[in-house]
Amino acid sequence: MRIAVLGTGSVGQTLAGRLAELGHEVTVGTRDVAVSLARTETDQRGVAGFGAWSLANPGVGVATLADAARGAELLLNATSGEASLAVLAAAGAENLAGKVLIDIANPLDFSAGFPPTLFVKDDDSLGERIQAAFPQLKVVKSLNTMTASVMARPVEVGEGDHTVFLSGDDAEAKKTVGVLLAELGHTDVIDLGDITTARGTEMLLPLWIRLMQATGTDRFNFKVVR
Amino acid sequence: MRIAVLGTGSVGQTLAGRLAELGHEVTVGTRDVAVSLARTETDQRGVAGFGAWSLANPGVGVATLADAARGAELLLNATSGEASLAVLAAAGAENLAGKVLIDIANPLDFSAGFPPTLFVKDDDSLGERIQAAFPQLKVVKSLNTMTASVMARPVEVGEGDHTVFLSGDDAEAKKTVGVLLAELGHTDVIDLGDITTARGTEMLLPLWIRLMQATGTDRFNFKVVR
Numbered sequence: 001m002r003i004a005v006l007g008t009g010s011v012g013q014t015l016a017g018r019l020a021e022l023g024h025e026v027t028v029g030t031r032d033v034a035v036s037l038a039r040t041e042t043d044q045r046g047v048a049g050f051g052a053w054s055l056a057n058p059g060v061g062v063a064t065l066a067d068a069a070r071g072a073e074l075l076l077n078a079t080s081g082e083a084s085l086a087v088l089a090a091a092g093a094e095n096l097a098g099k100v101l102i103d104i105a106n107p108l109d110f111s112a113g114f115p116p117t118l119f120v121k122d123d124d125s126l127g128e129r130i131q132a133a134f135p136q137l138k139v140v141k142s143l144n145t146m147t148a149s150v151m152a153r154p155v156e157v158g159e160g161d162h163t164v165f166l167s168g169d170d171a172e173a174k175k176t177v178g179v180l181l182a183e184l185g186h187t188d189v190i191d192l193g194d195i196t197t198a199r200g201t202e203m204l205l206p207l208w209i210r211l212m213q214a215t216g217t218d219r220f221n222f223k224v225v226r
Numbered sequence: 227m228r229i230a231v232l233g234t235g236s237v238g239q240t241l242a243g244r245l246a247e248l249g250h251e252v253t254v255g256t257r258d259v260a261v262s263l264a265r266t267e268t269d270q271r272g273v274a275g276f277g278a279w280s281l282a283n284p285g286v287g288v289a290t291l292a293d294a295a296r297g298a299e300l301l302l303n304a305t306s307g308e309a310s311l312a313v314l315a316a317a318g319a320e321n322l323a324g325k326v327l328i329d330i331a332n333p334l335d336f337s338a339g340f341p342p343t344l345f346v347k348d349d350d351s352l353g354e355r356i357q358a359a360f361p362q363l364k365v366v367k368s369l370n371t372m373t374a375s376v377m378a379r380p381v382e383v384g385e386g387d388h389t390v391f392l393s394g395d396d397a398e399a400k401k402t403v404g405v406l407l408a409e410l411g412h413t414d415v416i417d418l419g420d421i422t423t424a425r426g427t428e429m430l431l432p433l434w435i436r437l438m439q440a441t442g443t444d445r446f447n448f449k450v451v452r
Binding site for chain 1 (some may be wrong): 445447
């Protein structure tokens, strides 16, 4: 499948590399290709500069947001929650129309420091805002409840025995995403319902962050035991 | 241990019965003993009228909120989130001072229908509001992330292989609650940290509710797989 990954950070790098490894034709979309490729320094959190990552992953294409979106059948929103709407606008509504977007972003607000709060919650969600702004896009919220390495290789935590959620208005789009999740190694996929159910998974983030602090690791995931 | 369970609904009944079964001296506290005992009809959700339940559970005492609190070493807040502060005020700050309160309530707001929103969240929590209102009470938020029957008998879902959280400022109080959780059958207890971490578990409720809708059951719990 031709996949555009929007975002050059940790989540974008990890998923782009993994999806290419699985045989997909992956292009990372970025605002300014030259600026992104010029980043070669690893940051404080250990995330590779995108230019260095790209050199090490020659099988993954790099393009402007619009070009990446135009050429793709399916897109991943791997940008920060605060940037998501602007990035998708830059990709161009005409390049998104009719396509599936896996929305991995969370509406984290770090303006008051750590731990972050959420800039939208409870009676609305980032997933819904994206769906409302781009009505012809088929938004499926998923994977936003775990760290990037667990999204990409779930088997590495608890032998993959944990849960991933789906929220979205389009049944066919959720089916497509479900197939991709299975390819990544996810074995327990729960379809929560329409895009308003993204409120639930986005509001899991405050607990996720406190669990990371309490356990000292981000290598965990939730399993719905039933 | 002498335990006061504040609240006569489903959570109060289930936990009072179970704690008595485990050998504790349990008293249910209610605003008006006569009114509560006069309730004999099972409600729409299948919860027994408290009078009928009390007849069937003669080993559990019934008293006013103040009397129940006064006689207890440990208390459980099994009231609705909206009622919690008023119920604890009626129990009397002097009867709560120095004691441990397991706060099971969630700040659910049903004023706009179902699913509910939260009337406090993200930068504050019900657990924190209770702790602030009763500074001499040792508030431990716990058990609020699962249905009453799973709180009381965790082994009945997934053979008990799932997680319960603790949030509170007093380490000794959390230790006491941890012992009680183990008696109930909880095998994986994660101490998230101080009472502000209750924001995380209270904000899990929107996902919990949507999971109940998607799966058609409330007999599930979260496991933190790591």
